[in-house]
Every structure is written in C-alpha cells, then in structure tokens.
Amino acid sequence: MGIKENLLNIRKTISECAIKSGRGENDVKLVAVSKFHPAESVLEAISCGQLLFGENRVQEAAAKFDFVRSTGAEPCLHIIGSLQRNKVKEAVRIASCIESLDRIELADEIEKQCAKIGKKIDVLLEIHTGEESKSGFSSEEDVALVLEKCAAGEYGHIVPKGFMTMAPNTDDESLVRKSFSYLRELRGRMSSRFPSLSLSELSMGMSGDYEIAISEGATIVRIGTAIFGQRDYSK
Ligand SMILES: *Cc1c(COP(=O)(O)O)cnc(C)c1O
Numbered sequence: 001m002g003i004k005e006n007l008l009n010i011r012k013t014i015s016e017c018a019i020k021s022g023r024g025e026n027d028v029k030l031v032a033v034s035k036f037h038p039a040e041s042v043l044e045a046i047s048c049g050q051l052l053f054g055e056n057r058v059q060e061a062a063a064k065f066d067f068v069r070s071t072g073a074e075p076c077l078h079i080i081g082s083l084q085r086n087k088v089k090e091a092v093r094i095a096s097c098i099e100s101l102d103r104i105e106l107a108d109e110i111e112k113q114c115a116k117i118g119k120k121i122d123v124l125l126e127i128h129t130g131e132e133s134k135s136g137f138s139s140e141e142d143v144a145l146v147l148e149k150c151a152a153g154e155y156g157h158i159v160p161k162g163f164m165t166m167a168p169n170t171d172d173e174s175l176v177r178k179s180f181s182y183l184r185e186l187r188g189r190m191s192s193r194f195p196s197l198s199l200s201e202l203s204m205g206m207s208g209d210y211e212i213a214i215s216e217g218a219t220i221v222r223i224g225t226a227i228f229g230q231r232d233y234s235k
Contacts, residue, residue, distance in 0.1 A: 056081025162201030
C-alpha cells in the first residue's frame with residue numbers, strides 16, 4: 001500500500017484508540033518517522049496533510065528538510081534519535097522539538113545553541129524504560145535535576161513538554177505495557193514535583209506497539225515503517 005492509504009489507516013486507528021481510552025479523536029499527535037526515506041516520501045506525506053515528522057540522524061534530516069522546505073512546504077520536525085553534542089547546533093536550527101534529551105550536558109548544549117540564535121525549543125526527556133534500548137535517563141534524580149533547572153529559569157530557551165520512551169522490542173505485551181505505564185507514572189511524579197512546568201506530553205508507541213501506547217496514555221506516537229514501508233539500511 002502507498003503512503004496515502006497507510007496514513008489514512010493509521011489516523012483512523014489512532015482516533016479509535018484515543019476514543020477508547022477516553023480522549024478526543026484528535027488528541028493523539030502523529031509523528032511520521034521518515035528516517036532512511038527520501039524527501040519525495042516526505043513531500044507525498046505532506047500532500048496528504050501530514051505536517052509533523054521525526055528523524056533520528058541530524059545530517060540526514062538537515063539535507064532532507066532543507067530541500068523539503070525549499071519547495072515552500074512548512075513541516076515541523078522532531079529529533080528523536082540520540083544526539084551528539086557537536087550535532088546540537090544543526091539540530092536546533094532544523095527542529096521544533098528535541099524528543100531525545102537524555103543527559104544533563106545535552107540540555108546545557110541545547111540551551112547554549114538556542115541562546116545564540118534566539119530560539120526557544122520544546123524538549124521531551126527521554127527515559128530508559130526497556131531493557132533492550134540503551135538510550136534515555138535511567139535515574140529519576142537526573143531527570144529531576146534537569147527539570148529543576150528549567151523551573152528555576154536557568155534554561156531560558158528550553159521548554160520541557162513531557163517525556164519520551166521506547167518500549168522493549170518483545171512480543172510480551174505485559175512488558176511493553178509496563179514500560180509505557182512507567183512513563184505515565186513518572187509524568188505524574190514529576191508534574192507534582194514541578195507544578196510550574198507543563199509536562200503533559202507522553203511520546204510513546206511505534207509501528208508495532210502504538211495501540212498499546214495510546215491505551216496507556218500516549219499523547220504522541222512515532223510511526224515510521226507502517227507509513228513509509230521498510231527502511232533500506234544499506235543506503
Ligand atoms: C525509528 C524510530 C521510530 C519508528 O519506528 P517504526 O517501528 O518504524 O515505526 C520511533 N521512535 C524512534 C526513537 C525511532 O528511532
């Protein structure tokens with residue numbers, strides 16, 4: 001099936017899951033993950049009304065989205081992959097949100113680069129909840145430290161919006177659920193600890209597990225394969 005049919009089907013499923021979990025049909029945002037797929041695929045998705053995209057490699061994303069934007073299109077881009085310090089400058093130039101803030105030093109660098117260009121950027125704190133994935137904060141105290149600095153106004157250009165995670169890649173649904181419910185509970189703890197911050201977003205769920213994620217409270221799902229097809233990693 002093509003990108004258009006895939007997007008229609010996924011949007012329908014997302015709406016149904018959102019309603020089942022007591023939310024409005026448009027309450028869950030879809031990040032179309034276009035990594036390893038060409039600019040033409042992004043443009044096709046845009047022509048179907050999809051304006052929010054996710055990429056995990058900054059250089060690939062910059063080339064692709066600079067081209068897409070040169071055609072006059074105005075997509076939003078989230079960086080969802082682990083971010084090296086020397087890529088932050090380029091990342092904050094092209095993205096509206098960094099979903100993969102996973103260490104304190106990275107927050108310092110994002111603040112520094114955003115201050116230079118006078119841009120405020122949304123961030124999600126990535127949390128390690130599944131055994132297989134290595135990325136994300138694994139200490140709640142480190143998470144609190146970053147949020148503390150945000151609440152104290154030390155990061156004037158960083159707007160924390162919530163949390164992101166990747167569930168373990170397993171057929172055991174209970175493990176996947178556990179990972180998502182952990183993220184939701186962490187949001188609850190951090191929201192009561194930092195009432196001045198608005199930490200409503202939960203970015204969780206990919207092609208294989210987004211229905212479970214929405215039932216556990218996802219507000220953002222990140223879907224690649226189910227929209228664009230298999231990725232060709234040999235490229
Ligand atoms: C690639 C990727 C996705 C999308 O995965 P699919 O299984 O293709 O839907 C979601 N989140 C992150 C962080 C990714 O790197």
